[in-house]
Amino acid sequence: GENVEQHPSTLSVQEGDSAVIKCTYSDSASNYFPWYKQELGKRPQLIIDIRSNVGEKKDQRIAVTLNKTAKHFSLHITETQPEDSAVYFCAPYAAGNKLTFGGGTRVLVKP
């Protein structure tokens, strides 16, 4: 099965700074790479995703980069704001109709 690791497990940044979370996976057949955000007491929601034929994707202040050779992808948040405080999960998809979630990264944006 897929082994997924996220680093760091916690991240504290000053408002306005950037945050980067890295996700490493093991299955070279993985072809879809999403990031989910879960605010306190809320359900996880997809915030950005990337397919294996693309190296980078941006959506306003967030971006995802993929390195298929090294089997890792990263979430980048620029100009962080207090509402970015949440737990972020990577969840690469390989075969079998299921995502494998990473352990999560707790991001705290300090005003």
Add this chain to the structure above:
Amino acid sequence: EADIYQTPRYLVIGTGKKITLECSQTMGHDKMYWYQQDPGMELHLIHYSYGVNSTEKGDLSSESTVSRIRTEHFPLTLESARPSHTSQYLCASRPSGSYEQYFGPGTRLTVT
């Protein structure tokens, strides 16, 4: 409104009781999933379904069962609840042709 619903939202129950957690979605999605998650921690896949009459066990060993008799309904049953089952249970669904999963609000279960 098209959404995914879970009931009950909170449940406190004694050891040994049988319980069923309900999940329904009105989005017409084929694939449905059950996850167990301690607050803010990793999501562990318990069961999933490709469609009606299809169910598979996930990665987390669990003394639970599921059924998929109707597309929109995917209940999870614990035959005999134990304190180790205390957790949050999240139901999710996605349509064929898309990888994005949509999550329900969760059921927070406490077994005393």
